[in-house]
Amino acid sequence: MDFQLTKEQRLVQQTVRDFAEKEVAPLAQEIDQEGRFPRETVPKLAKLGLLGMMTDPKYGGGGVDSVSYTIAVEEVSKACATTGVLMSVNNSLVCHPLEKFGTESQKEQYLGPVARGERLGAFGLTEPGAGTDAGSQRSVAVKEGDEYIINGSKVFISNAEAAETFVIFVLTDPTAGARGISAFIVEREFPGFSVGKVEDKMGIRGNGAAELFFEDMAVPADNLLGQEGKGFKIAMGTLDGGRIGIASQAVGIAQAAMEESVKYSQEREQFGKAISKFQAIQWMLADMATEIAASRHLVRKAAYIKDSGKPYSVAAAMAKLMASDVAVRVTRDAIQVHGGYGYIKDYTVERLYRDAKITELYEGTSEVQRMVIAGSLLR
Numbered sequence: 001m002d003f004q005l006t007k008e009q010r011l012v013q014q015t016v017r018d019f020a021e022k023e024v025a026p027l028a029q030e031i032d033q034e035g036r037f038p039r040e041t042v043p044k045l046a047k048l049g050l051l052g053m054m055t056d057p058k059y060g061g062g063g064v065d066s067v068s069y070t071i072a073v074e075e076v077s078k079a080c081a082t083t084g085v086l087m088s089v090n091n092s093l094v095c096h097p098l099e100k101f102g103t104e105s106q107k108e109q110y111l112g113p114v115a116r117g118e119r120l121g122a123f124g125l126t127e128p129g130a131g132t133d134a135g136s137q138r139s140v141a142v143k144e145g146d147e148y149i150i151n152g153s154k155v156f157i158s159n160a161e162a163a164e165t166f167v168i169f170v171l172t173d174p175t176a177g178a179r180g181i182s183a184f185i186v187e188r189e190f191p192g193f194s195v196g197k198v199e200d201k202m203g204i205r206g207n208g209a210a211e212l213f214f215e216d217m218a219v220p221a222d223n224l225l226g227q228e229g230k231g232f233k234i235a236m237g238t239l240d241g242g243r244i245g246i247a248s249q250a251v252g253i254a255q256a257a258m259e260e261s262v263k264y265s266q267e268r269e270q271f272g273k274a275i276s277k278f279q280a281i282q283w284m285l286a287d288m289a290t291e292i293a294a295s296r297h298l299v300r301k302a303a304y305i306k307d308s309g310k311p312y313s314v315a316a317a318m319a320k321l322m323a324s325d326v327a328v329r330v331t332r333d334a335i336q337v338h339g340g341y342g343y344i345k346d347y348t349v350e351r352l353y354r355d356a357k358i359t360e361l362y363e364g365t366s367e368v369q370r371m372v373i374a375g376s377l378l379r
């Protein structure tokens, strides 16, 4: 067992940390206040190869391992959680299924531009009536000649405000339940495709989560991703990898909150001394450091298992369950360390607390992660 990062992984960490501090962090507060999608950051992420990190270089990706990817998502999320999820969605939820299930021509046409960051990706699974129960889709695709005509809608689709290439999931056989779901590659320009309301959210306020509408949208039959009826499997497999990305996002948010707390506790004086001298504050800091380290280990372990080609659903679920729980707890305690100032928007920890909550909800709620973990115990 080796707990050291490799030379390449350390290089990724330092490069992305420098980039995030210089280009991402300065925008975080404004993005949060205005709920604005960070469009100007997309080409910068692309230039550094952060939008298709694990994708094969022959399609314009970086070809790095998943551990490096977790490090990069953590560093970007530490600076701005909105930008962290933008990156995680593009890498894990769009590049990954296109590479794994796409035909050669789909990879050339769609994966390349998404991995190179020329076209931003989004992943459309959730519907108004199909959240945790993602198998209960209502959107339908009917085959007509060499096209599918798709009708339906999606909600809460991250990146939708700016994305141009979407992987969506709809029923091709409404009588077959989850086995009737198929995946399609859809372009924003397709007639009948539209993006609805961009949600006004508690945290990750610039992530552009929006509704999608499909009204008699004609999709070439060639845009079927994988086989008909295999969409649910594709979605669930994709989310396993996505959960590693979200767990990394959670670690980044928690790390930022801890660093803010350490700094503030040494500056703020009460009773004639820095509050860091009080044991109550020290214990909060110690718990933060310990829980973040444990979460990071689970995240990197899940990534390591993924890289070794072994099944990683349970490891990914454990990483996301723990890291998201820790992110919420650490950010809450970070506000406690800051006292009343932590409740004021001028202080970063106020945003971090709101940002942390989403990590317990999307890409499977914490209840879903527990179902995956318990399922592996009770087989």
Ligand SMILES: Cc1cc2nc3c(=O)[nH]c(=O)nc-3n(C[C@H](O)[C@H](O)[C@H](O)COP(=O)(O)OP(=O)(O)OC[C@H]3O[C@@H](n4cnc5c(N)ncnc54)[C@H](O)[C@@H]3O)c2cc1C
Binding pocket: 089, 123, 124, 125, 126, 130, 131, 132, 133, 155, 156, 157, 158, 159, 201, 209, 358, 361, 362, 363, 364, 365, 366, 367, 368
């Ligand atoms: C900001 C944001 C971005 C998102 N981005 C995307 C995206 O890019 N693509 C996408 O497809 N979706 C996206 N989602 C959707 C997200 O994945 C869902 O919101 C999530 O899966 C939960 O679904 P739901 O909101 O319908 O909640 P529900 O499924 O209605 O769940 C409500 C509560 O019931 C619990 N629950 C449900 N079923 C069970 C059960 N069987 N046992 C125990 N508890 C249960 C849940 O855990 C939860 O606590 C996003 C959501 C948000 C808020």
